[in-house]
Amino acid sequence: MNETSTEVGRYPGVTVGSVAAFIQASVNITDNWSVDGGYRYQYMNNKIDDFVDYKIQKNIAQGTGTSADAVPGGETNYSVGLFNLGTVYRLTAESQVWANFSQGFDLPDPAKYYGQGTYDAADANGHYKLNNSINVADSKLSGIKTNSYEIGFRTEQDALSFQTAAYFSESDKSVKYNKTTLLIEDVDNKKRVYGAEALVSYWVTDNLQVGASGHYVVSELETDGQWDDLGAEEASASKASSWVGWYGSDLSLKVQSQTMFDYEDADENELVGYTVFDLLGSYELPVGSIGFGVQNLFDKDYTTAWGQRAQIFYAAHYDAAAYDYKGRGRTYTLNYQVKY
Structure with missing residues (x-):
């Protein structure tokens, strides 16, 4: 029978409270042009408990000390105003263009930021004295505000359907993790993400798309x-998909592919892309x-995007093979449903 030897805390206790109010309005400028916008006010309060750095807790649990100073806790408050504005213009009955602007606010996990401290060696009584720390009073965790922009076009032309959009978002800060402690080291540098996406479908016949x-x-x-390119342990890779579908009165069949493309960051860390096919x-x-269906139709052997990211992020802790999370192999599915 297993028995618990000792327990140590990994993160300080955190109590989070939030309240928000918003207003949203929409107006038709003309029969073909509409505009909507809004404002959101958000207030957040975090309460962080006093906490002894977990490394020191481990030392005490192992008998190399008896007590330690706690990193002081406390409270932090955040208030932020966020705007959004969007417009849609109908070129024809079948085609539209649109543009949007929005703001977002995110607060990194305070439990992974506070409670970190550096200590002197244990004194003659086995007590660890705190000499520097990341505490609430001296180092308030920064929130992250993001501005996002998007423009797009969509149309429906008989058998053809097409939609595309381009976007750009920039955050005034980003989170930096210490890969050894897995704690937040800093919230500082700007981050931006931009790109384009498109979707097109075409009915070749009344049944084939x-x-x-x-x-x-x-x-x-x-x-x-x-x-510089964002680290591969955080970045999203470009993707693509395609499909061929047959839709009859009783029987429907669809073969689809899903592709993730390769990605390499400034430190030459890589995400290796893959393509899988499904039959539905x-x-x-x-x-x-x-x-019914067959997922991963050709039984592709691949490591998931998360599995590849984990090997980079946790490399300081274990051999990469421990995080080689493979994608599911060929999988058969069968179900029955009744709608009522």
């Missing part, structure tokens, strides 16, 4: 006035329908 979509994305971090189908019965 083909389509494709793509998303090209660039993620960058500003360091010393220079923009359904058949209508007198009562209900049967759904």
Whole structure:
């Protein structure tokens, strides 16, 4: 039987409170042009408990000390105003263009920021004295404000459907993690993400449809006035998909592909892309329908994006193989459903 030897805390206790108020309005400038916008005010309060750095807790648990000063806790307050503005213009009954601006606010996890301290060696009584710390009073955790912009176009032309958009977002700060402690080291450098996406589908016949979509994305971090590729452990890779579908009165079949493209950051860390195919189908019965499918149709052997990111992020702790999370192999599915 296993017995608990000792317990140590990993993060300080945090109590989070938030209240927000918003107003949103929409107006039709003309029959074809509409504009909407709004404002949101948000107030947040964090209460952080006193906390002994977990490394010192481990030392005490192992018998190399008896007590330690706690990193002081306290309270932090945040208030922020956020705007959004959007417009849609109808070129024709089938086609539209749009543009949007929005602001967002995010607060990194305070439990992974506060409670860190550096200590002197244990004294003759086994007590660790705190000589420097990340505490609430001296180092308030910065919030992150993001401005996002988007423009797009969509149209429906008989058998053809097409939609595309370009976007740009910039955050005034970004989170930097210490890969050894896995705690937040700093919230400082600007980050920007921009790209374009598109989706197109076409009915070749009344029953046969083909389509494709793509998303090209660039993620960058500003360091010393220079923009570099965001680390592979955080960045999103570009993606694409395609499909061919047959839709009959009773039977529907669809073969689709999903592709993640390669990504390499400024430190030459890589995400290796892959493509998987799926077969999906359904058949209508007198009562209900049967759904069936084969996911990862060709039994592709690949490591998921998270598995690859984890190998980079946790490299200081264990061998990379421990985080080699493989994608699911060929998987068969069968279900029955009745709508009522």
